[in-house]
Amino acid sequence: MSDANQDSQQAAPKKKNKHDFSENNLPLNINLSWCKACNICIALCPQQIFEPDRDGRPIQTRPADCTQCTICWVHCPDFCITSTVK
Amino acid sequence: MATTEKQKSDVMLKYLRPQKSFPSVWCPGCGNGIVMGAFIRAVDKLGYTNDEVAMVSGIGCTSRMPVYLDFNSLHTAHGRALAFATGVKFAEPKMKVVVITGDGDALAIGGNHFIHACRRNIDITCILINNHTYGMTGGQGSPTTPADALSTTTPYGNVEKHFDPCDLAKSAGATYVARGTVYHYPQLEKIITAALEHKGFSLVEVIANCHTYYGRLNRKGDAPAMLEQFKENSITTGKAKNMEASELEGKFVIGKIHEDAVKSEFCDEYQKLVEVQKGK
Ligand SMILES: Cc1ncc(C[n+]2csc(CCOP(=O)(O)OP(=O)(O)O)c2C)c(N)n1
Ligand code: SF4
Ligand code: SF4
Ligand code: SF4
Ligand SMILES: [Mg+2]
Numbered sequence: 001m002s003d004a005n006q007d008s009q010q011a012a013p014k015k016k017n018k019h020d021f022s023e024n025n026l027p028l029n030i031n032l033s034w035c036k037a038c039n040i041c042i043a044l045c046p047q048q049i050f051e052p053d054r055d056g057r058p059i060q061t062r063p064a065d066c067t068q069c070t071i072c073w074v075h076c077p078d079f080c081i082t083s084t085v086k
Numbered sequence: 087m088a089t090t091e092k093q094k095s096d097v098m099l100k101y102l103r104p105q106k107s108f109p110s111v112w113c114p115g116c117g118n119g120i121v122m123g124a125f126i127r128a129v130d131k132l133g134y135t136n137d138e139v140a141m142v143s144g145i146g147c148t149s150r151m152p153v154y155l156d157f158n159s160l161h162t163a164h165g166r167a168l169a170f171a172t173g174v175k176f177a178e179p180k181m182k183v184v185v186i187t188g189d190g191d192a193l194a195i196g197g198n199h200f201i202h203a204c205r206r207n208i209d210i211t212c213i214l215i216n217n218h219t220y221g222m223t224g225g226q227g228s229p230t231t232p233a234d235a236l237s238t239t240t241p242y243g244n245v246e247k248h249f250d251p252c253d254l255a256k257s258a259g260a261t262y263v264a265r266g267t268v269y270h271y272p273q274l275e276k277i278i279t280a281a282l283e284h285k286g287f288s289l290v291e292v293i294a295n296c297h298t299y300y301g302r303l304n305r306k307g308d309a310p311a312m313l314e315q316f317k318e319n320s321i322t323t324g325k326a327k328n329m330e331a332s333e334l335e336g337k338f339v340i341g342k343i344h345e346d347a348v349k350s351e352f353c354d355e356y357q358k359l360v361e362v363q364k365g366k
Binding site for chain 2 (some may be wrong): 036039043071076
């Protein structure tokens with residue numbers, strides 16, 4: 001894959017994203033006290049928003065790319081994740 | 087972490103029992119929680135109040151669900167959920183009666199109740215979480231454990247053939263039958279909604295992960311890995327129509343499988359009989 005191709009792929013979701021998320025304006029509330037560190041949200045997020053903390057719970061390390069696609073919160077078996085905007 | 091204001095307004099919290107402590111007893115990543123979420127969002131979308139719904143279950147990991155939900159709840163004996171639910175529906179025909187059951191609960195010990203609830207076409211929605219094993223008791227083989235699969239009671243591989251719960255329900259007389267998986271989310275909520283709206287016996291079979299027992303014994307990996315396998319091994323009803331039985335071996339056919347809007351419902355028929363007898 002060429003560099004130009006990679007650039008355009010990375011730029012695309014950012015341009016499409018109608019939300020303006022940053023570390024001070026996170027896309028999601030995560031109730032870590034209910035989280036069992038199952039890894040489902042981290043593995044399923046198509047934008048790779050999360051990284052696990054040392055206990056395996058999700059940290060929003062790339063919030064800007066979140067498209068609010070719903071995938072993480074509908075698949076969380078413990079209802080930990082809610083949107084900050086929906 | 088304290089619950090934020092935004093989370094308090096979340097739809098889930100409207101239906102969780104306030105006096106229960108969370109998270110649930112289910113293993114990390116257990117598919118049961120995903121089904122519970124889909125069920126709650128379907129109920130909320132349909133606008134049912136907590137008091138309009140009765141949730142009935144037997145015994146098993148799956149069957150613990152009503153314990154967490156703030157509906158009229160009945161947690162009964164193993165395999166008997168549909169029998170109790172029949173009584174509830176008969177006494178309170180206006181109540182939305184929902185049975186949540188596992189593959190062992192519904193099809194092994196409760197198999198007879200299952201076929202007769204289908205046959206009567208009583209207006210109950212049955213959500214059957216099929217994790218292909220007895221999760222609660224440690225991974226024994228169930229009537230849906232596939233041939234050759236390992237379980238604690240089939241340590242050299244299962245020599246039995248499995249039930250297809252949807253085929254069984256359809257042949258026994260259920261009038262709405264659909265299958266989903268815990269991976270295919272929007273569809274799961276959609277078929278549960280359709281089942282709740284259907285008048286007559288509706289079955290929603292949900293393919294779910296018990297990675298703790300079935301997954302571990304059969305080397306299927308953790309919860310996210312099993313969700314990925316459900317994605318890879320599922321075929322929509324539309325596509326499956328043009329496929330051979332041999333091609334569908336080991337696949338999950340997902341979507342609406344059967345619907346009959348004509349067959350009369352059990353409580354309605356009984357009410358008619360009452361009116362006729364009164365008029366005599
Ligand atoms: C009369 C009776 N027999 C056996 C048991 C033991 N038992 C408890 S749960 C269960 C099987 C549950 O399997 P399933 O319905 O598939 O639920 P899961 O735990 O997989 O969700 C069995 C056999 C029981 N509780 N009562
Ligand atoms: S809403 Fe979608 S994009 Fe945003 S974190 Fe969740 S899964 Fe990722
Ligand atoms: S899906 Fe839910 S329980 Fe699992 S790691 Fe993510 S937040 Fe935690
Ligand atoms: S044993 Fe299996 S079915 Fe039971 S809670 Fe654990 S993962 Fe879920
Ligand atoms: Mg089971």
